[in-house]
Amino acid sequence: MLSYVPGDTVAHQLDPRSKLSFQIGVAIAAFAQPSTAWLAGLYGLTAVVLLAGRLSPRRVVRGYGVVFVVLALAPVIAGTTLGPPWFRVDPAMTSLRAVARVPPVLAVSAVYVATTPIRETRAAIERLVPGRPGQLLAVGMSLVVRFFPLVVDDLRTVRTAMDARGGQRQAVIDRARRLAVQGLDRALARSDRLAVALRARCFAWNPTLPPLALSRLDYPVLVASVLLALSPLVQSAA
Amino acid sequence: MTQQHGTVELVDDETVGYVARAVLIAALTAALAQVSIPLPGSLPPFSLQPFGAFFAGLLLGPLWGGFALLLYLLVGIAGVPVFSNGSAGLGYVLVGQGTGGFLIGFLVGAVVAGAIAHQRSTPRPLGELSVPVQVLALVATVAVVYAVGVPWMASVLGLSLADAATIMAPYVPLDLLKVLVAVGIIRGGYLTRQ
Incomplete structure (x- = not known):
């Protein structure tokens, strides 16, 4: 089970708002019907993110155990038919390509969970909404x-x-x-x-807020989030 | 450290009541997601998670019922292991094993159930709701959950809509059974506290 682990990695130092937007950016980029090269780039980016949070891929797979089993089964289910020829390759490949987009999104999300205390997400929601x-x-x-x-x-x-x-x-x-x-x-x-x-206990609308501030590290992450989110447009234009 | 000096603006009592109830319904939804009763043979396990969305809509109405389910999702996104099998994270909601659409479906379903049952944003006493309205509200919830969940699943797993629907078909009768159980609970006077 994945949970927050205290630490001082780059991912720990980032503001939760930039980490949240980065996850959305990666999800949009992954699901923009990517080519193999695009997907390879996304896996490379995921490796960098895992490194930034010092999270091993093995922990991600263990943390999302059942999820990965279901993902692995999806192409088999897609290819199976109820009569001859019993298995068709084309739908299985379509499913495999779709499923291959999922691990980067899960890994980036696992890094968020492992490097962000719940109170920081709470503070981020309070600022964002x-x-x-x-x-x-x-x-x-x-x-x-x-x-x-x-x-x-x-x-x-x-x-x-x-x-x-x-x-x-x-x-x-x-x-x-x-x-x-x-x-x-x-x-x-x-x-x-x-x-x-x-x-x-006088539950009030104006309590004192916990401090949150964007540091210099956050700006490149925010820019990357926007670029990733916009990447489908570049792809469709090309 | 700076300190704030000013008048304290209290949250009104009615809102406090709804917030407290929404919090506990969200926690109950999270707890029920961890519970399932195994069924014999190759039948899927009888999950109790839909009861969270059912009760949120019927007890809290569209506004606060939706608020309760939104809290459930946000806590999961923040990293608390509240989704089934103790999963968490935004990635699980967005893609996961393709079942993220059902989580979003529960949120929309709770709003729909509340809107059909109460026909206004704040909830009416449960005694004022007739059985057909309750059944209609909950069947609509199940329909919404599948209407959002199945296409979502098909798109994430790269399956055809028909394949995704076939995978989920065995769950439909179980969910309709849950509707009857939920209505039975409310009509049976088990919630006299209401």
Whole structure:
């Protein structure tokens, strides 16, 4: 599982806003129906990004394990037919070319996850989305991060209790209903307590913001993001 | 360090209530994404994730239901392992294994469910919603999830639309079953807190 690792690499020093825009830039560039040479260039760029975040490709593959398995299966599924000749090469190759665009996007995104603390993404969202919606999204993100493990624990408790009472022998619908009801009931109880706590602590529209500043390193990354995002236009013109 | 001096502008009580509820529905969606009940044979596992979008739309309405699902996506993009199999990152939402469209579909679906069920931006009490309206709202959610998810999947994996639809077809009856379970939960009076 990929998660933030503290460090002082180039990727760690970048502003989260430039890293977010870079990911979008790479995704757009990857999906601009690229040629093989274009794709090779993108893999080269990905290698540089992995180096900048000191993240090994092996960790990316391990982090997105199941995803890569599904990606590898896609060409096989695309080529398989339900009658003779059972396997056709053309659709399989089309799928393989499509799937080959995915790893660079995943790798760049993995570098973001590994080098950006969640509070920085929160601050970036607060700056990027103007006004009160941005503030509520930012506060909401922090609270979801706080409550996610608790709700997972709640569901685990419910499941253990069901299993202890022979739940595995019950119908799937019954189990799903019980799990959803109990999970929702506990989540709503928590939300009532959270609302009371927020009101009691004077939840306000004008709290103090964490500092964020673009450094000299950020500007080339921002320029690269724009160039990557615009690259499909250059390609279609050529 | 500079300090701010000025009047504190409090968030009104109603908004605080909606935010708190949206936060917990987002956390519940994230938790339910990690849970599935294995089915016998070669059937796909019974995932509980759609319940997050269903409840977001029905309990919170289009505005706050959409807000809840947007929080879920943003937290995943920030790196919390909230997507299925503990995945995270913007790349997973955009491309991943081709299932990113379903995540976006849940967001749009929650907004659609809320809009159909409540017909205004703030939610009405659940008791005022008739069963046909609830069923319609949730079936529309399932339709939206597939309408966004299947073409997205076809485009990322380079499959034909028919192939992508064939892969996802076994999930449709399960999702319609989930609609009935969700409506049953609401009609059964399990959420008397509402």
